[in-house]
Amino acid sequence: MIYAGILAGGIGKRMGKTELPKQFLTITEKPIIINTLEQFVINSNVDKVIVAVPENWLNYTIDLIKEYKYSDKIEITCGGKDRNDTIMQICKYIEEKFGLKDDDIIITHDAVRPFLTQRIINDNIEACKQYGATDTVIQATDTIVESVDKELISNIPNREYMYQGQTPQSFKIKELMNIYNELTEDEKNILTDACKIYAIKNKNVKLVKGEIYNIKITTQYDLKLAKMMVKIKGEEDA
Amino acid sequence: MLNQIIKLIEPKKFEICFKEEKIDDDEYVIIRPTYMSICAADQRYYQGLRNREILEKKLPLSLIHESVGKVLYDPKGEFKQNQNVVMIPNTPSFNDEDIKENYRLDSLFRSSNIDGFMQNIIFIRRDRIIPIENIKENVSVLLELMSVAVNAVENLKKVNITSCNRIGIWGPGSVGYAVYIILKQYFPNSKIAVIGTTREVLNYYPLADEKYLITELKNDFMIDHAFECVGGEKSEKAIDQIIKHIKPQGTISLLGVSEDPIRINTRKILEKGLTVLGNSRSSYADFKKAIEILKNDDIQENMEKMISEIVEINDVNDIYTAFDKDINNQFKTVMKWNL
Numbered sequence: 001m002i003y004a005g006i007l008a009g010g011i012g013k014r015m016g017k018t019e020l021p022k023q024f025l026t027i028t029e030k031p032i033i034i035n036t037l038e039q040f041v042i043n044s045n046v047d048k049v050i051v052a053v054p055e056n057w058l059n060y061t062i063d064l065i066k067e068y069k070y071s072d073k074i075e076i077t078c079g080g081k082d083r084n085d086t087i088m089q090i091c092k093y094i095e096e097k098f099g100l101k102d103d104d105i106i107i108t109h110d111a112v113r114p115f116l117t118q119r120i121i122n123d124n125i126e127a128c129k130q131y132g133a134t135d136t137v138i139q140a141t142d143t144i145v146e147s148v149d150k151e152l153i154s155n156i157p158n159r160e161y162m163y164q165g166q167t168p169q170s171f172k173i174k175e176l177m178n179i180y181n182e183l184t185e186d187e188k189n190i191l192t193d194a195c196k197i198y199a200i201k202n203k204n205v206k207l208v209k210g211e212i213y214n215i216k217i218t219t220q221y222d223l224k225l226a227k228m229m230v231k232i233k234g235e236e237d238a
Numbered sequence: 239m240l241n242q243i244i245k246l247i248e249p250k251k252f253e254i255c256f257k258e259e260k261i262d263d264d265e266y267v268i269i270r271p272t273y274m275s276i277c278a279a280d281q282r283y284y285q286g287l288r289n290r291e292i293l294e295k296k297l298p299l300s301l302i303h304e305s306v307g308k309v310l311y312d313p314k315g316e317f318k319q320n321q322n323v324v325m326i327p328n329t330p331s332f333n334d335e336d337i338k339e340n341y342r343l344d345s346l347f348r349s350s351n352i353d354g355f356m357q358n359i360i361f362i363r364r365d366r367i368i369p370i371e372n373i374k375e376n377v378s379v380l381l382e383l384m385s386v387a388v389n390a391v392e393n394l395k396k397v398n399i400t401s402c403n404r405i406g407i408w409g410p411g412s413v414g415y416a417v418y419i420i421l422k423q424y425f426p427n428s429k430i431a432v433i434g435t436t437r438e439v440l441n442y443y444p445l446a447d448e449k450y451l452i453t454e455l456k457n458d459f460m461i462d463h464a465f466e467c468v469g470g471e472k473s474e475k476a477i478d479q480i481i482k483h484i485k486p487q488g489t490i491s492l493l494g495v496s497e498d499p500i501r502i503n504t505r506k507i508l509e510k511g512l513t514v515l516g517n518s519r520s521s522y523a524d525f526k527k528a529i530e531i532l533k534n535d536d537i538q539e540n541m542e543k544m545i546s547e548i549v550e551i552n553d554v555n556d557i558y559t560a561f562d563k564d565i566n567n568q569f570k571t572v573m574k575w576n577l
Contacts, residue, residue: 069262
């Protein structure tokens with residue numbers, strides 16, 4: 001089985017003054033999370049879509065998704081205390097509700113990246129079947145500057161080897177759970193990115209080509225940009 | 239969901255635009271395009287060969303009206319997931335039994351007055367797709383071209399023609415080739431003469447009964463009916479030559495598009511009592527017939543010869559490559575759509 005795990009656990013601390021968490025804001029008419037979910041709903045390779053939301057937004061999300069006809073492909077559960085914990089909550093939900101097989105895959109994706117494409121989803125599935133884990137990236141365009149003491153440059157890595165991470169990140173579920181459960185509590189607190197766990201454990205993570213427009217809507221500026229992308233460019237129908 | 243639509247913003251400039259779409263409208267089926275082919279009409283927009291007023295009115299516009307794809311999602315469940323379908327670019331607004339759907343003034347047409355198929359996902363009315371089986375995917379993209387030929391040949395059939403011993407095709411490009419294939423089905427006992435400007439192109443018609451360069455036609459060469467598939471300014475000379483070599487009361491089927499008006503010798507048309515048929519685009523029924531014809535393996539093999547090149551589209555830059563290559567390709571440039 002191939003599952004999509006939609007990470008909507010955040011409450012939008014970086015968004016500034018918003019009553020609704022960022023995933024429930026709208027770009028045009030539909031909430032961001034609905035636009036994201038629909039890319040997975042229409043993908044015939046994806047069997048189930050599991051959405052993890054903050055506990056106090058659970059009923060709101062259930063009611064929201066009920067408005068759409070395809071709601072039977074979607075399951076909703078509560079997010080965890082951080083990103084990886086949320087992924088684990090989804091994995092546990094899958095294990096309890098559907099059982100786990102060795103080849104089961106989870107495509108984890110930020111609810112607030114609604115501009116992803118079918119090609120990105122399909123490439124994730126294919127690469128994950130072959131390599132066991134994937135990370136969606138784009139080539140870095142800015143030079144990355146490292147400063148350990150936050151005052152002086154400690155390193156400037158060669159940009160040729162630098163990528164910016166996006167989502168989806170996809171994993172064979174059983175392996176992901178095993179690796180995560182081996183971590184100490186301290187490691188769990190430091191390793192906020194699931195792919196980073198794989199990298200540290202010397203496990204292969206295959207890169208999948210993302211898109212520059214597969215942006216994450218985190219700040220008010222991102223939301224404004226997303227609105228401009230859709231309204232200005234998309235409204236000029238012939 | 240947010241769909242990515244590749245639009246021509248101005249000649250030689252494509253841009254990705256985004257549009258929020260409804261996925262649960264029962265009237266629409268969601269298709270993932272797999273192959274597209276470039277038509278001369280798309281090239282005219284791309285190269286900015288349409289006049290300035292037209293370009294200003296129509297752009298930004300998503301190009302391409304020849305495409306096949308796979309069903310991604312059907313909210314009503316009538317179509318199977320991953321089913322191969324051909325998409326019909328013509329979209330009539332309402333039923334009118336007196337006028338065929340491709341000639342109705344209110345009909346919308348992809349890459350003309352509505353966005354074409356250069357999109358990540360196509361939202362298309364369910365009566366505008368037809369499942370296809372037993373046809374190679376890359377060849378099936380030529381179904382639109384074949385349906386246009388079906389429309390034209392059907393139109394000829396509707397005229398009360400008495401004699402049909404020899405039919406001439408002027409302009410042996412991809413449209414002419416499709417007309418030739420369809421004529422062979424509808425008029426198996428007629429001789430088909432193909433008339434072109436270069437021997438190289440005529441060589442693509444190994445089974446044609448007769449092949450001539452335009453300079454080789456003798457005064458006594460006569461045809462019963464003719465198809466003009468030349469288009470552009472050159473269609474003026476082609477039509478002139480057709481009028482000279484067609485028998486009285488013959489039918490001239492026009493398929494070539496010319497940007498500017500051309501001169502036609504109406505005096506001779508009157509004298510010979512000729513019928514001139516205008517042919518443009520095609521209907522659902524024409525697509526159905528084209529599909530039946532293309533199921534034949536030999537015809538698929540013949541039509542595949544019309545594909546000059548297949549260009550893989552992995553990003554927007556590849557689209558420029560496809561359109562630029564198409565300018566020099568003899569026949570069709572097909573895009574394998576991986577976007």
